[in-house]
Amino acid sequence: MLAVCLALAVCLALAVAALGWWYNTITVSSVVVEEGECFVKLPYETIVPLPEDVTVEWSRCAPEPMRVHEYCNGNNDLVGQDEFYCDRTEMEEEPLKTRDLSLTLRDPCYRDSGTYICTVHKDREVWTQKVVRLRVNVPQEVVEVGDRAKCVTLPFKTRARLPADATVEWKCFELSNSSTVHVYQNGQDTSEGQHSSYRGRTKMRENPLQAGDLSLTLINPSHEDIGAYTCTVERDGDVIWKRSVRLKLKGF
Template identity: 30%
Template sequence: MVDFPGYSLSGVVASFFFVLFTMRQPDSWRVIGPAHPILARIGEDALLTCQILPKRAMMPTKMTWYRSDPNAVVFAQWDGADVTEMQMEEYRERVEWIKDDVPEGSVTLKINNIRPSDNGQYWCCFQEKNYYEETSLLLEVAGVGSSPYIHMEGPVESGVQLVCTAKGWFPEPQVYWEDATGKKLLSVSEHSIQDENGLFYVEATLVVRNASLETVSCFIHNPILNEEKSSVISIPEKLQNELASLKVIGPSQPILVRVGEDIQLTCCLSPKTNAQSMEVRWLQSHHYPAVYVYADGEHVTEEQMTEYRGRTALVSDAINEGRLTLQIHNATTSDNGQYWCRFEKDGVYQEASLDLKIVGLGSSPLITIIGQKDGEIELMCSSEGWFPQPHVQWKDMEAKIIPSFSEVLTQGSHGLFHVKTSLLVTNSFIVNVTCSISNPLLGEEKMATFSLSESMMTFSWKTVLICGLLLAAAVGLVMRKSYKKGSIQNGIARVVQQ
């Protein structure tokens, strides 16, 4: 590692790149890279090579490999020593300079264990005194993932629904369906996401309405490697599966859960069937990642959404009857929405939907006077902690609705609503007013009443009290000054008499 006594690293780096981009000299040598992208598979090693022309026996004193900008350093070597302080964290211990080709004027950087994040442009830069040259290289990262798996939903009115899934691909692969004759079939929906490692999961849905189709194939194709994997499903065979004749039953009404409480999502097979050998998953719109996955008698944590890890528990004491309950601890507003409970066996699944509604009853309203001008008073009613968006109203003594002057609803970091609503009244409008905030799902409300007459009376008494105190203080000050003046005059008179 290079040591620069008397200089800070940031100052050295700034000076280096200032020279790098502002002090180029007439060409004495140049740097060239490969004419085509460098292809590397995930998990393998990549070799990035650039060459100095004409060939030199000695390399320039400063060599730097970087990504998007000169500060994103992959590898740097100055005066024969590695400058590790400049190196990006994700490349430390993963890159090395291969020196075998130096006599030929070539420089090769080896990146071990290629990841999806390594994909993209690189720059190879050399500097000798005040002269520098650089070239760019394109590294294309690719990976072939799992074979597609075809899931079939039991017979429905619209026909048969097939879902093809695969994971571990990079870049995003192409998905397509074919019938037994090789004719392409059109997906009704496609979905893809990148996992925490940057690899793609893909999902494509096909609805088969043609009863004559016996077999259907799903293909996953990598456009960079020009490689693909496929799977085929026999529809008549799958229709003989045990699950094809079963139904999944969920709650018929929406599930209401208050913020902070525990959620229970229960579903069961009908007629009652032992589900120990089945895979059961709770989903939000897509097969993967899932809210919870039960398979082979265990919880499959690697397929669970990050936000549900550590918050879920499965109640499976009635699994022999096909009844399972998922508990989600400490309900938050982000849990609100539609869920699906899916039982699957040997590629055939049945599912039921569950409608979860998260509710929050906020704080009691607080009414304050925020302004008085031109004979008008502006009142502000505020409250927080509501979900979903609350219903806000002002009412008079007879419970008649009074139009608000303004209303502002905002959501905090936890998704709860904070409401502020104002009412503009005249001073002659000396009555009670009520601010009412209600939760439309719970049918519960919180209210606060404000008496303008009491407020004005309180204000008047406060004004009288303050004025009285000020008047008393003024009288006291005058009397004190008069007393002091009289004392001084009496003293002078005594002196004159003597």
């Protein structure tokens, strides 16, 4: 009888310890996706029993803090969501019942790379947490141009929503040198800082941020234009999007 009681006591102690482990252990996952994919899933399936009145909150802590998605009282609450994630996040149906708290992020782009935390809490008490490190790879496109081409287009199209007050800058990198090729700022093209060799030879489409088409057309390309080009979209000093294109001579 004493042995049975001891066995039950040990089982109870292990159960309590396991419950405490569920509540206090933070698991970490890493996800890698290519920019241009339709969506990416930040996974989180928990074994912790979840009551219906807890809040599930997805946030990003690095490189800059943002509120990504919140689920509470049986509904998605996106009032405090950062505008960068507007219309791009979704959770599974009835996540508290299925214990699948995964978050789907549509149209992943360069700026989405970072560290995300899913926190389940109630009355300021944290029930469980999960950390997901997301890396969005930006592929380098290769564009070939012929000797007698009158123009060539360096492509950059995105389905993501771009802020109207962002600055678009195309640069050419060759060895340790970089040259400003084209700048779009305050709703218009500007020649400020543009390298003299590109003046009068570059153009972008009208309203590129609204159209999501930041492609650059280079007029009368020559051998001197061959190299690696990078387009960055910045807002308030933060790089939001980035794309790299290598221009090479056809046949080489």
